[in-house]
Amino acid sequence: MASKTSIFLTGATGYIGGAVLARLLNHPSVDTFAITALVRNPEKAKILESQFGVKAVVGNHHESDKVESLAEGAHVVLNLAEADNVPFMKAILRGLRKRHDKLGDLPILIHTSGAGELADDARGEYVSNVIYDDLNVEQYKSIPETAVHRNVDLLVINADVEGYARTYIVPPTTVYDIVQHPLVEAGVSNPRSIQIPTMIEAALARKQAGVVGKGKAVSSDVHIDDVADLYIVLYDAIVANPEKVGHGWEGIYFGENGEHSWYQISKAIGEAMVALGISTDPEPPSFTTEEMVKYFGSEQWGWYCGANTRCRGNRARALGWKPKYTTEVMVKSIRREVEEISKKPPRQPPFWPGIPPENH
Structure with a gap:
């Protein structure tokens, strides 16, 4: 029997995270997934395990040793929670580096950032003609290090540059509408x-x-259903042919x-x-x-x-x-x-x- 794909997912109780997890649980390959979610609420953890078959670890993002261990145990990490927590991301990356060093595995990290990193100081006074294209790597590199989310994004990209993980960043734009799926229900x-x-x-x-x-x-x-679909399209493309999917500096996927x-x-x-x-x-x-x-x-x-x-x-x-x-x-x-x-x-x-x- 083939081993299952180990997936560590954060943000299961959130808006985007819940929508993505719902799609993973309805994925054609769901029987090959071993999904672990980190959640704060013990009652929600019980529901995830009893009703959805998700291994739920009770904890928070400040428990660095726990986060590091969970990341080390996963071939795929889907960070669908915090975009600005540097210690949290460093714990994830330490875990991925350990996995790479010990197993020779090249783990996958799909990180949720945000289009806030593109924000200017217009204060509602004018329309800018600056439009970022996620195919324009040099334009993306020009974003100031002081921009919101940028400190964490650079850590993620550097992990790819150093070669111990394949990293992909999804910066959603204004996500809207009330989402409906079994995890919400x-x-x-x-x-x-x-x-x-x-x-x-x-x-x-x-x-x-x-x-x-x-x-x-x-x-x-971008609509919540569309951006959740983006993660699945990205994941499926990585699994099907990783060498043809941009990663690192070429792994930015705007949701809009x-x-x-x-x-x-x-x-x-x-x-x-x-x-x-x-x-x-x-x-x-x-x-x-x-x-x-x-x-x-x-x-x-x-x-x-x-x-x-x-x-x-x-x-x-x-x-x-x-x-x-x-x-x-x-x-x-x-x-x-x-x-x-x-x-x-x-x-x-x-x-x-x-x-x-x-x-x-």
Whole structure:
């Protein structure tokens, strides 16, 4: 009997991670996978094991020895969780290096970054004509080391350069819509994204939609189902013919299938709030500096929702990725997001993940 492919997956309880895991569990080769997931919640770990056949290790990303050991035990690592945790990524890479040194294996690391690394300082005031193409390696190399996510991305790429792992990076753009799959239905995975729901919560808190600056900046976007499919297309291509799949500096795969202005999002939120009787004016006035600090956690994170982050995912399409959802679908999806979030008890700001209310 052939040995199974060992896969270590992070982010199983998250938005993208859950969607990718759901696809792996429905993959034609699922019987050949031995999937291990690292999760914080013991109850969710039990559900993963009892209902989905996933080996679930209870722990967190700060337990470096545990992370290192799990990475060492896997031929494939899918990091679908944190994009900015340097110690966490270093632990994964130590594990992959040990595996390579001990077994002679060339492990695979597919890392989730984010298009935030492309963000400029437009503050909603203008549209940039800079569009990043993931086939343009020199353009990607020109991104400043100080850009968000960049410190971790460079660690990942360096592992490939040093030759102890084959690395691939997927930077999703604005991911949208409420996702549906068995892991969400079982209460394991988060069904919502970050950016648009954050804008919605800020709008509900101020009783009117808001926009950063004039909302003129443009960002690429991608539906959650399309970006989850990208990971599977990439994985399948690596398994089928690894020498024909770009890796390292040539292993960047932007997830995008359209563009929107930030004003479009804010106006759609405003129109939904009027339709639901929450507001009387669909037009989104600019957030004040004080509001950005209050709702987003800092002025910096507020400006992030007014940045140009434009890119083209041509490398993924060359592998056979065929995204089908357009920006029009994104705009239409906002009404349902507003409706569902408005039914929930309001949270205390700031609404950007990872910034606790007590800090403000």
